[in-house]
Amino acid sequence: MAGMIYNEILDFVDDQKADMPGLALALLREIKYFVRDKWSTTDLAESEFNPSPRHPQLPIALPQLEAIAQKQPLCLYSGVFGHTIRYGAIQLQTIPCPPCGLESTPPWFKTVSAVPPGEILTRTQPIQHSDVPRRIRTKKPSKMYKPTHITYEEDGLRENFYSDHPWELARPRVILEQDGKDGQKCDWSNIQQPARELNGESVIQRQLWLLKNKPGMTSAKAYDQARHEFYAIRHQEDVERRVAKEEALATGAYFGKSMLEIGMELEDKTYESWKAWAKTEVEVIEQQRSAQYTGTELVEEAAVEGAGDEATETAAVL
Template identity: 55%
Template sequence: MRGRNLKPSRVYQTASALLASNSIPQPPVWYQTIGAIPPGEILTRSQAPQHREIRLSKKVRKPSKSFRPQQIVYEEDLLRKQFYNDHPWELARPRILLENDGRDGQNCNWANIRQPGRPLNGESVVQRQLWLMNEGQRQKDEAYDIARKEFYALRHEEEVERRVAKEEALWTGAHFGKGALDVGMGLEDKTYDEWLEWAKTNVADQAMTREAAYTSIPEAAEIDLGLDGEEQTELPAAA
């Protein structure tokens, strides 16, 4: 179709000529529509488009909260927050998060805070408090006090058993390395000694800088000519 005029105003005439010469077997699907409604001859706009002035409202509408995902909050979350706020060091204890089927907590009977095969930790207090609130019909603060005191008693027993086991091992000749407290104190002492050496060096440098800044030449200085040790010239005194 090289050399043919394919402008929008000549499309219908070009297609008619092709049909008349049997160059195309059948008319295109748009042939009847273009013949009934021919395209415009002028492709440019007769006048500039009318732009509507849009005034933005000062009151900005906030997006609806109905499209936001709903926050999932469990009853245990508030109990955990209260316990770990009162016992922050419990978060430093290592815990095993691996479970058999993901529902190990549901298989426990929290009528007793100590569960067989389950270590005693903050989660034990939370589940015990929740059981007392739901099954024991206790108030939140009362259930928290009961679970917390049971937790303290069991932790005290574990600490006594650990100390007795260590003393028995030492008596039989066992040797233990430094504990976590001893290692921490050693690192703290090392850091303090390094800081002390740095402070001494820094103070000495500041003292030398201060002395050099305030050093001055005496007003009446004697100049030795180096002839025989007797001939000296004195500077005239200030008037």
Template identity: 45%
Template structure:
């Protein structure tokens, strides 16, 4: 059943209930629906196409009904940053859907935030803040945010290395990193593959040797 038919059926049933007294008091939507009944989707679509044809005479219907691309100002900044810094995508993150309200939750007059880790989205929001509040172009604002990002990354690296050296000095023992474990597992897999390849090569060589000996014996017997 079409949505329009559903609406009219609901109106009819509500009208009967009101007349029989089963329902007391008209619903808030009752008079509004009676005064402005819904139109069919086909009617709305035909009206939209007629308006588009009047506005764009040479435009085909296929292009008229094509969904419009939704592009946000931060899309270009985000794409530019991760194209230039692809290794930032390898940093571990909490896989939780974001609500895209970082611009409201934090003060982007500075890049470093107390309750948010430094990442590419920080550069995006900082660039937008500079564009809105300092009236800078996108390239100029992005260049400032990018340099601030580099400075904070260097600061984080120095702090992490210093903390690790202090911990080792007091006797702390750190396990191997994920990268180190991955390299070791890869080396083990390559060694196993090398051993198997050598074993297969020896078996094939022995078969070739046996086949060669049989051919020599057949030649001798023929002579």
């Protein structure tokens, strides 16, 4: 910025054909007075400018101008008569020298040059916010700390089987395992295993074995085959259980009341309790209905009888 101002001064001097050294020094010193940024005397001393090719007799560096200015203080008005220079926000207007003969720098110049203002003194324009509503986009939470969803191949098969057979979950099961991989140690070419009880997990493992070992086997076909084998074995177990019970009863065994008999007794007991409650409710309703017609008359008769008794007692006292 300083070099550009210096070149502008040289062009102005060339156009006016005035006292070139005196005019250049005066204008440079006045620019130092009015610039409002961090342009101190030290910064100016370290800046070098290109001389004008038309005036080689002018100093080529600002330190030389400063040395001349310190030895021979020049007045701002020397050699200049009524000219104006504009450079950005700086406006300098030269007038004839007054009789006071001001030939020295102002007393505040060194202080302001050594300690420049901390910020620009001009007031900035506040930011104009638009009234247009802006759509706020919420960022989805990161999945970095979300645990991964662990799935197994048997999960879908279990969901399908137990949705069709919910009562299989009500059967007691032995959940004791050795290492959690007991199902992988069995040969599921047959659904019935000698060391395992038949349950829904047997159907799932049998279906999985059919899918992996039978070519062209679909999930639906494997499920139907494993399910039919499961039904056949369960039917066989029910027949064996029923025959064993009949044989025991034939030999004189007594197993107590059956589930059907126990259920009938509970139903009869509940029915009798409901019957007693219904009789009580009917009696209460009948009493309320009869009181709607006789309740007022009974109150009036009681009031008349009470008044007669009071009159009898009063006569006896007199």
